[in-house]
Amino acid sequence: MPYPLKNQPADLRESMYFPEIIRGFGDLARHFFKNLFFSRDRNPDVLARKRGGFGYSDNVTLQYPEERAPYPPGYRGLHRLVPREDGRPRCVACYMCATACPAQCIYIEAGEYADDPIEKYPVKFVIDEMRCIVCGFCVEACPKDAIRMDSGEHTPPSYERAAQIWDQKRLLRGPSVSYQYDPWLRRGSPSISPEKLEEMRARAKPFPSVATDEASQTPGFSVRALAQEARERAEAAKR
Amino acid sequence: MADEKKPAVPPPAAARPPPPPPKNPGFVTATIDGREVVVKPGTTVIEAAKSVGVEIPFYCYHKRLSIAANCRMCLVEMSNAPMGKLMPACQMPVAEGVAVKTDTPRVKDQQRAVLEFLLLNHPVDCAICDQAGECKLQDYYMKFNRQPSRLDVPKNVKGKRVALGPTVTLDQERCILCTRCVRFMREVAKAPQLGVAERGNESFITTFPGQPLVSKYAGNVVDVCPVGALTSTDFRFRGRVWFMSSARSVCTGCARGCNTFLDYLNDTTYRYRPRENEAVNKEWMCDDGRLSYKYLNTGRALAARTGRGAQAQVVGRAVAEKQAAEALFAQARAGTLAVLLSPVASLEDLLAACHVAKEGLGISVAYVGGRPDGWQDEFLKRADENPNRKGLELAAQAYGIALRPFADLVAGVQGGQVKGLWAVGTEVPDAAAVAKLEALEVLVAQSYGDGPFARAATILLPASPHSEADGTFVNFEGRAQRFELAYYPRGESRPHWALAAAIGQALGLELSFATGQEVFRTLGSKVAGALGDFQWDSMPSIGKRFGIVPLAAGTVDGRLAGNRDRVPSETSEDYRRALARSR
Incomplete structure (x- = not known):
């Protein structure tokens, strides 16, 4: 924080030095004890963190990587391919993400299922995470909610560049999602047993109208809940 | 449908005034969206509208098929319509003095309704x-x-x-x-x-x-x-x-x-x-x-090679071209050299090859390869499955080279009169005869594919097919037709004319071409008389359409992360660049 420095000759007290030295030590000691025991940050996000315990201060510095700040709602993390409940990808290889991708980092090869109402599926779905600019256009472009960046983690670093090229085996993970309009629910599929199909139908959600709808998010990760919490914190800070 | 063509029944009493004389005798004059259109009698409204730049939407109409008028997408308002109904523009001929309107709220409403019907059961997948x-x-x-x-x-x-x-x-x-x-x-x-x-x-x-x-x-x-x-x-x-x-x-x-x-x-x-x-x-x-x-796409020869079988080794194209020229020259001097020309190659390829064969190697007889005959019908397909046989004949004629069938070449090889062969294109009518070519001392093959013929070659020069070059084919009627370069040659391959020119240069000829256009400018004058009013640079006005241009940057493992096609990785430009970087 800059402060105005008055350009004037030192007065008597300052030119004696010792009172100022003592005052300086006083400041130092105050900050030292404040940081050691009483440090408080005005940022509600920092205050809300579970911290403390004997021997820990409420200092703002995070002891990364043992301590990690939670990412804010809407954080665009590592991609994942959303699985159906039977383990196949929701993706139908329509190439919309590859079309929207400004970095051209998505590579898709389409194949054909013999036994599924969705005829087309990705034989290869490769994302070059080194080339990805994390813009999230692929998530917005997807008409099937088949690719998301809701994993809440960033791309892990690696010593080999080749490890940054993520294929379907690594991308297909996380909780599965079904919507009522999904063809395998409406038409049935020989690869899903009738009981399982009924179960899936019961769990299926209506398709969200906006991408940030709660329904479109992973269970346990609700954008709305997080936004509400942030709002409450902001109001509490005002009061 | 037929009822709609009939005019409304006139009231019996009132005498009908005689129709006014046509504005343009011999033609029909009408107004479409306020624009006057003059067309031949019998022209449909949809075609007349197209001629003045008015777009009428349609699905079932096709100018080379009969009229079905069943999609109802092209309904427009016409002033002579019975009871003011909307009329199908694809079926109604333009009549004298008719006013057609294609952008009224009624027409728009109809188009929206028709689309809603068409999309009713459409799966929208x-x-x-x-x-x-x-x-x-x-x-x-x-x-x-x-x-x-x-x-x-x-x-x-x-x-x-x-x-x-x-x-x-x-x-x-x-x-x-x-x-x-x-x-x-x-x-x-x-x-x-x-x-x-x-x-x-x-x-x-x-x-x-x-x-x-x-x-x-x-x-x-x-x-x-x-x-x-x-x-x-x-x-x-x-x-x-x-x-x-x-x-x-x-x-x-x-x-x-x-x-x-x-x-x-x-x-x-x-x-x-x-x-x-x-x-x-x-x-x-x-x-x-x-x-x-x-x-x-597949089975392409992409690197120059010398030697057969176990002795085969990949060499730089320039080295192979030089060796080829030396070997061919030695054979030509001994009088045991033959040239095989393929009618799959373009006119530019064959002109350059004939030029080098005649001027550089002193050849006066060439043998004709090409794919074997296939089926034929009266509509489009010809029995001759080679696109440029006529062009081959023209090029050979221009240089005074006599043409002989492939069987004569095989006989010559077996008889021992032919010991060296320069094959411009490796398509042959008799696949079984390729094994007999292995008796040749020198076989310089310019080949698209890496097939049996290419494997029999002592010097293989990779050639680019018509997708990777500009050129001309002369069809069976003698009609010269241009094709344009789609993408640059794969790997080490180059068009036949470039390979022939390189051999010609090594033989001491003054030949240097950068494009197919230069080949035709330099050598095409010899055949121009036979091609009628063909202009090399005049392509039809429909433009080349460009899709996406993939980013050039590659990834370390050689795979094109951002590419959207199935290029076998060993042939892609990115792969070669990535390899060059990693070495």
Whole structure:
């Protein structure tokens, strides 16, 4: 924080030095004890963190990587391919993400299922995470909610560049999602047993109208809940 | 339908005034959206509107097929319509003094309603539909409708992937029953193998039981289908059309030389589509021609090579060219050299090869290779499956080179009169005879593919086919047709003319070409007389269409992360760059 420095000759007290030295030590000691025991940050996000315990201060510095700040709602993390409940990808290889991708980092090869109402599926779905600019256009472009960046983690670093090229085996993970309009629910599929199909139908959600709808998010990760919490914190800070 | 053509019954009492004389005698004059249009009698409103730049939407209308007027998309207001009804513009001929309106609220309302009906049972599975990007339902929906569906009962369920025949797959749900395909098979292909079964919204396109769609022209129904119902089995799910660029090209499947669009991405050809040329192929092509692109992608020779069998080793192209020139010159001096010319190569290729053979090697007899004859019919396909036999004859004639059949060459090799051979193109009519060529001391082969002939070569020079060069084919009627370069030559390959010129240079000839155009400018004057009014630079006005240009940067493992095609990794430019970096 800059402060105005008055350009004037030192007065008597300052030119004696010792009172100022003592005052300086006083400041130092105050900050030292404040940081050691009483440090408080005005940022509600920092205050809300579970911290403390004997021997820990409420200092703002995070002891990364043992301590990690939670990412804010809407954080665009590592991609994942959303699985159906039977383990196949929701993706139908329509190439919309590859079309929207400004970095051209998505590579898709389409194949054909013999036994599924969705005829087309990705034989290869490769994302070059080194080339990805994390813009999230692929998530917005997807008409099937088949690719998301809701994993809440960033791309892990690696010593080999080749490890940054993520294929379907690594991308297909996380909780599965079904919507009522999904063809395998409406038409049935020989690869899903009738009981399982009924179960899936019961769990299926209506398709969200906006991408940030709660329904479109992973269970346990609700954008709305997080936004509400942030709002409450902001109001509490005002009061 | 026929009733609509009849004028309304006139009141009996009132005497009808005589019609005014036509404004332009011999022609019909009408007004379309306030613009005056003068057309020949019998011209339909839709064609007349097109001539003055008014676009009337349509699905079932096709200018080379009979009129069905069943999609109702082209309904317009006409001043002579009985009871003020909307009239189908594709069916109604322009009458004298008629005022046509295509943009009134009534017409717009009708277009929106028709689209809603057509889309009522449409599955809207654009995500998995190969037609997406060139689909008229998509285009017209965005242009005329833009309304959500009001259907609140389940849609009709029909066959999703019906294999109609070896080349065509049908999705009956996407079909809008315009019957273009039925009319095409009946009227153009003359093989009525398709029909409409059932009634009402249960109707679907189908073949007769036990009789698949086996016509050799069945592939055209994929092109005439305005929606994604009929799709090509070969192209199915292989790529998205908006990524692909189109080059104006010529089919190399037979001597007809059907005009095509060559759709490519990076350096892979994905499909041929027929390109309109009234004089050659109208806008059709045969299925064998459609599938004849495959040799451009697979089994290519991409590096120069010397030696046969175990002695074979990859060398730089410049080294191979020099060795080839030396070996050929030695054989020519001994009088044991023969030249094999392929009618699959372009006119520019053959002119350059003939020039080098005559001026550099002193050859006066050449042998003709080329693919063996195939089937023939009265519509498009010719028995001669080589695109440029006429061009070969012209080029040889221009240089005074006599042409002999391939069988004579085999006899010469067996008799020992021929010990060295320069093959410009390795297509031969008799595949079994290739083994006999291994007796040759010197076999310089300029080859597209790495087949048995290329393996028999002592010096292999990789050649680029027509997708990778500019050039000309002369079809069986003597019509010279240009094709344009789609993508730059793969690997080390270069067009035949470049390889021939390099050999010529090594022999001491003053030859240096950068483009096919330069070849034709330099050497084409010798054949220009036989080509009529052919102009090398005049391509048809339909432009080259550009799709996406993939980013050039590569990844370390050599795979193109951002590419959207199936280039075998060892042939891609990015792979070579990545390799060069890692070494």
